[in-house]
Amino acid sequence: xxxxxxxxxxxxxxxxxxxxxxxxxxxxxxxxxxxxxxxxxxxxxxxxxxxxxxxxxxxxxxxxxxxxxxxxxxxxxxxxxxxxxxxxxxxxxxxxxxxxxxxxxxxxxxxxxxxxxxxxxxxxxxxxxxxxxxxxxxxxxxxxxxxxxxxxxxxxxxxxxxxxxxxxxx
Numbered sequence: 296x297x298x299x300x301x302x303x304x305x306x307x308x309x310x311x312x313x314x315x316x317x318x319x320x321x322x323x324x325x326x327x328x329x330x331x332x333x334x335x336x337x338x339x340x341x342x343x344x345x346x347x348x349x350x351x352x353x354x355x356x357x358x359x360x361x362x363x364x365x366x367x368x369x370x371x372x373x374x375x376x377x378x379x380x381x382x383x384x385x386x387x388x389x390x391x392x393x394x395x396x397x398x399x400x401x402x403x404x405x406x407x408x409x410x411x412x413x414x415x416x417x418x419x420x421x422x423x424x425x426x427x428x429x430x431x432x433x434x435x436x437x438x439x440x441x442x443x444x445x446x447x448x449x450x451x452x453x454x455x456x457x458x459x460x461x462x463x464x465x
Contacts, residue, residue, distance in 0.1 A: 373416035380423050388426035400426065404447040408440055 376399055380387035386402035389412075397412045399420065412420065 369413055370416070373413065373419050376410055376412075377419040377422075380420065384422075387423050389420055389423050390426050399423070404443060404450070406443055408444070 380399060380401060383401050383403070386400075388400045390398050390400060390409075392398060397414070397417060397420075398409045399412055400407055400409045402408070
């Protein structure tokens with residue numbers, strides 16, 4: 296049915312034409328758009344997950360580097376203790392405590408000093424005899440042992456300076 300230019304437009308759609316959206320349809324469409332999962336937040340989560348993985352890998356590299364450094368320092372400490380024990384063969388002894396931890400004991404400056412040893416480092420101490428008794432618990436007086444070592448080292452250094460020959464005396 297044709298419309299005249301003076302008559303108001305009809306709310307009814309013509310045959311074959313889509314129906315124009317009403318208020319309810321527009322509200323339902325806006326609500327649907329707000330509730331459906333959107334693409335960008337999912338990409339943001341994936342990006343954050345990748346950043347977390349990169350951060351984890353970076354910290355793992357730090358931890359691996361720290362472990363390598365600790366292993367290197369532990370080996371160097373064991374080598375220095377084995378060398379010190381070789382310099383003092385009369386007083387150096389190995390003991391095994393009740394807890395199964397091996398200890399190196401050396402007498403220095405009239406005092407018995409002891410250090411715990413890692414099981415992997417024991418082959419470096421093959422030249423040291425085992426003692427049937429325990430040297431004493433390590434860690435009871437760590438500060439005292441460190442202070443005693445500092446004093447003893449200072450005394451040995453002063454002794455070396457006192458009895459060293461001057462360059463002109465040679």
